[in-house]
Amino acid sequence: MSVxxxxxxxxLSSDLLLEVDNQxxxxxxxxxxxxxxxxxxxxxxxxxxGYARVVxxxxxxxxxxxxxxxxxxxxxxxxxxxxxxxMRVIPVExxxxxxxxxxxxxxxxxxxxxxxxxxxxxxxxxxxxxIYRNRYAQExxxxxxxxxxxxxxxxETRGYREPIxxxxxxxxxxVHLKPFSRNVEGYIVLFRDITNEKRMQDLMSLVDRLxxxxxxxxxxxxxxxxxxxxxxxxxxxLAQDLEGEKxxxxxxxxxxxxxxxxxxxxxxxYSKPSTSRPRYIRAKGVIEEVINxxxxxxxxxGVEIEYVEKEDVEVFVDPKDLQQILINLVLNAIDACxxxxxxxxxxxxxxxxxxxxxxxxxxxxxxxxxxxxxxxxRQDKIFYPFYTTKEEGTGLGLYVVHKLVKDNEGIVEVDxxxxxxxxxxxxxxxxxYE
Numbered sequence: 001m002s003v004x005x006x007x008x009x010x011x012l013s014s015d016l017l018l019e020v021d022n023q024x025x026x027x028x029x030x031x032x033x034x035x036x037x038x039x040x041x042x043x044x045x046x047x048x049x050g051y052a053r054v055v056x057x058x059x060x061x062x063x064x065x066x067x068x069x070x071x072x073x074x075x076x077x078x079x080x081x082x083x084x085x086x087m088r089v090i091p092v093e094x095x096x097x098x099x100x101x102x103x104x105x106x107x108x109x110x111x112x113x114x115x116x117x118x119x120x121x122x123x124x125x126x127x128x129x130x131i132y133r134n135r136y137a138q139e140x141x142x143x144x145x146x147x148x149x150x151x152x153x154x155x156e157t158r159g160y161r162e163p164i165x166x167x168x169x170x171x172x173x174x175v176h177l178k179p180f181s182r183n184v185e186g187y188i189v190l191f192r193d194i195t196n197e198k199r200m201q202d203l204m205s206l207v208d209r210l211x212x213x214x215x216x217x218x219x220x221x222x223x224x225x226x227x228x229x230x231x232x233x234x235x236x237x238l239a240q241d242l243e244g245e246k247x248x249x250x251x252x253x254x255x256x257x258x259x260x261x262x263x264x265x266x267x268x269x270y271s272k273p274s275t276s277r278p279r280y281i282r283a284k285g286v287i288e289e290v291i292n293x294x295x296x297x298x299x300x301x302g303v304e305i306e307y308v309e310k311e312d313v314e315v316f317v318d319p320k321d322l323q324q325i326l327i328n329l330v331l332n333a334i335d336a337c338x339x340x341x342x343x344x345x346x347x348x349x350x351x352x353x354x355x356x357x358x359x360x361x362x363x364x365x366x367x368x369x370x371x372x373x374x375x376x377x378r379q380d381k382i383f384y385p386f387y388t389t390k391e392e393g394t395g396l397g398l399y400v401v402h403k404l405v406k407d408n409e410g411i412v413e414v415d416x417x418x419x420x421x422x423x424x425x426x427x428x429x430x431x432x433y434e
Contacts, residue, residue: 016085016100018043022063024056027095038078043098046075048082054129063091072132073183075100119173122180126414131186147189150175171195217315224264229343231234232257276318276407282433283315283322283349283365290326291347295333303345305330310350313363316429321404328397329367329424336371336422340342345369352427363430366423373418 016033018026020043029037037046044052046391051074069089073080084103089096113120119137121130130144137143149166154177164175169359211244221273239250284307291305298305315322330345348366355414374382405412405426416422 004009016102018098018100018264019095020098021095033100036077048076050129051131054124054131057124059089059091059096061270062096063280066091070197072103088416117192119143119189119191120145120188121191123186123189125151125186132208137191140191146173146175146191149186149190150177150191165194166191173200176237224260228257228261228264229429232261276321276404278317278321280314280316280431281319281322283313283430284309284324284433287326287347287349287365290323290330294327294330298330298334298345301334301338302341303334303343304426305345305347308346308348310348312433313349313351313430315363315365316408317408318404321408325401325404325426326367327366328401332397333367333369333371333422336369336373338371340371343370351430351432361429361431362427365426365428367426368421368423370421373420374414374416374422376416377414379414383412 016036018033019028021027024043024079026041026043028394033391040046044056047055047268054075058069058071064430068091069087071087073085073087075085076082085100087099090098099243114135116134116312118134119140120134121137121143122132122133123129124131130147133143146166146168149168150164153164153166164177166173166175171193172195173191174194178190180186180188180190229296235250235253235257239247239254242250273300287307291307295305326347330347333345346366346368348364348368350364352362352364382398402412405428410426410428413425414422414424
């Protein structure tokens with residue numbers, strides 16, 4: 001067969017056929033390649049920048065080993081778009097013969113990999129680049145950082161059999177690494193986002209700690225009340241027998257005993273078993289009632305309370321408990337705004353998709369202020385009883401909030417930044433109001 005006939009057969013091929021020299025220059029191509037790639041002479045330039053280095057490394061390995069190379073690659077077209085091709089490379093003395101077959105549709109395996117809720121990545125450790133990522137991995141930002149962090153934590157003595165927890169920004173991932181060696185030296189990386197799971201674990205851990213503290217505090221309160229009664233009787237007796245400054249001091253002792261006794265009585269009340277009777281109620285009615293109760297007090301402090309209705313919702317909660325929760329949170333917000341001109345409090349409602357369990361629908365209520373904020377090192381303590389940053393505070397307001405939310409099978413979260421404000425978010429089982 002003549003050279004001309006061979007050339008015509010190559011032009012009839014549906015594949016893009018190229019001859020590439022050892023300097024990675026395109027020295028010949030068929031008509032199909034001419035149409036798809038234009039007159040580009042640098043073979044590596046037809047790949048996106050992140051892949052060019054990987055392809056070069058693979059070609060050099062193929063040339064050294066004299067082994068053919070097959071892989072799936074993205075190619076830049078003259079119009080600037082990227083398309084996926086299956087590339088086959090045969091090394092020869094003067095360079096490489098390359099065929100590129102356009103990807104027309106995904107195979108069954110590809111469809112399965114793209115449908116799972118796991119990131120799947122093929123990582124080239126020599127070039128430090130990602131060769132392949134499935135649809136899940138394409139939607140996650142910072143995958144390269146995630147892989148490098150996982151590799152730095154990997155324990156080679158265990159053969160990478162244990163999953164590795166990695167944090168990227170404010171997200172947490174569970175990563176599995178499997179060494180891979182074929183045309184590429186690297187790893188198959190599987191990962192999934194576990195941020196919501198960790199959030200739930202942290203919240204449940206807080207619930208357990210607070211329950212233990214509440215039980216212990218209730219037991220101590222019972223033990224303290226009896227000697228306090230004796231102290232008060234003795235102080236009152238002394239006050240009757242003494243005069244002047246000493247009598248005043250005895251009266252002060254009696255008043256301080258009353259104050260401690262009042263705190264203990266409150267703690268015992270808050271530690272009682274729950275009597276909450278949750279049911280579906282429209283959140284808007286309770287919110288408007290709380291605003292009416294506290295609006296005058298907020299106005300005296302120069303604070304505006306605003307209701308932001310992203311979505312009108314029904315929440316599964318005891319109405320009296322919800323009122324108490326919101327009163328405590330708004331009172332805290334008023335205190336946080338004290339002395340700040342034009343400070344505002346917003347109460348927002350809507351439906352939430354923050355939790356991974358799609359079988360449960362959650363409604364949220366946010367109480368947001370633009371006040372002084374809470375330092376990060378204090379945010380994990382604010383729900384503990386008697387923890388307060390206020391001179392006259394009892395430290396029971398947020399403890400009550402947490403207890404009542406828990407009694408109604410809800411969750412409370414706090415997000416705060418000093419100088420910018422604080423947002424408390426309440427999650428309850430809920431549904432849109434119709």
